[in-house]
Amino acid sequence: MTIDETVLDNPVWFSLTEKHTNHGVDYGNIKIYLPDYTPFGAFINGEDTSVAIEKYSKLTPSFFMVGEKPKMPSSFKPPIKYVGLQMIIRNNINYPITEHIVELNESHYQDLMNLVDIAYPDFFKPKTNTLGRYFGIFKNQELVAITGERMQTDHFTEISGVITHPDHVGNGYAKQLITHTSNKIFEDNKTPFLHVDQTNLGPINLYKKLGFEIRRKLEFWRVNR
Numbered sequence: 662m663t664i665d666e667t668v669l670d671n672p673v674w675f676s677l678t679e680k681h682t683n684h685g686v687d688y689g690n691i692k693i694y695l696p697d698y699t700p701f702g703a704f705i706n707g708e709d710t711s712v713a714i715e716k717y718s719k720l721t722p723s724f725f726m727v728g729e730k731p732k733m734p735s736s737f738k739p740p741i742k743y744v745g746l747q748m749i750i751r752n753n754i755n756y757p758i759t760e761h762i763v764e765l766n767e768s769h770y771q772d773l774m775n776l777v778d779i780a781y782p783d784f785f786k787p788k789t790n791t792l793g794r795y796f797g798i799f800k801n802q803e804l805v806a807i808t809g810e811r812m813q814t815d816h817f818t819e820i821s822g823v824i825t826h827p828d829h830v831g832n833g834y835a836k837q838l839i840t841h842t843s844n845k846i847f848e849d850n851k852t853p854f855l856h857v858d859q860t861n862l863g864p865i866n867l868y869k870k871l872g873f874e875i876r877r878k879l880e881f882w883r884v885n886r
Contacts, residue, residue, distance in 0.1 A: 664816045673703035673727045676812035688713035696721035697788040703727050718886040726882045740882035748873040749854040753847055754840040762841050765795040772804040781824045796841055798834050805829040808838035818846045820855040839871055
């Protein structure tokens with residue numbers, strides 16, 4: 662069966678429509694994740710987003726609308742554009758896994774957030790880890806690398822939170838965790854995809870080596886209250 666990939670043209674919208682309906686604010690043709698989960702929203706049908714943005718900005722001072730440029734409230738500054746690459750992989754990864762990989766649970770939460778605070782504080786929110794499974798590698802009882810799942814539709818799961826402690830970079834932990842996470846997604850009969858800033862060449866090359874392909878560019882518009 663051929664799966665329709667066009668839902669990935671608006672991944673935030675379809676994630677909040679299909680799998681994460683309880684984790685967002687619904688303004689009709691505009692949907693935005695609750696700020697404790699992840700800072701992304703989206704819209705359809707060229708909707709005028711200005712009223713929804715004004716309402717939502719009372720919950721958090723900064724977030725992103727993904728896709729087309731949003732219409733802003735008159736009192737706001739123009740949104741700041743970032744361009745990301747959306748990458749996808751359609752077959753299992755054969756990279757060797759030599760480390761012991763742990764599926765993280767509630768008992769690992771503080772370890773997880775400590776690592777996030779060091780390496781990835783901007784996009785990982787207090788409840789991001791509840792959007793999917795997260796996997797980690799420990800060294801000397803310290804969590805040193807993680808990878809997990811974020812946005813999810815009926816047929817696709819986003820790989821996110823690819824984080825390695827700066828003292829442990831270069832050991833192949835990210836490759837092993839991405840391999841493990843991707844193959845778990847395939848076991849669920851779903852397809853892994855991810856997003857990366859188009860200027861972040863190191864991770865882009867890593868993903869390509871593992872078999873990910875660039876599917877399209879996607880615009881992220883930062884809204885600041």
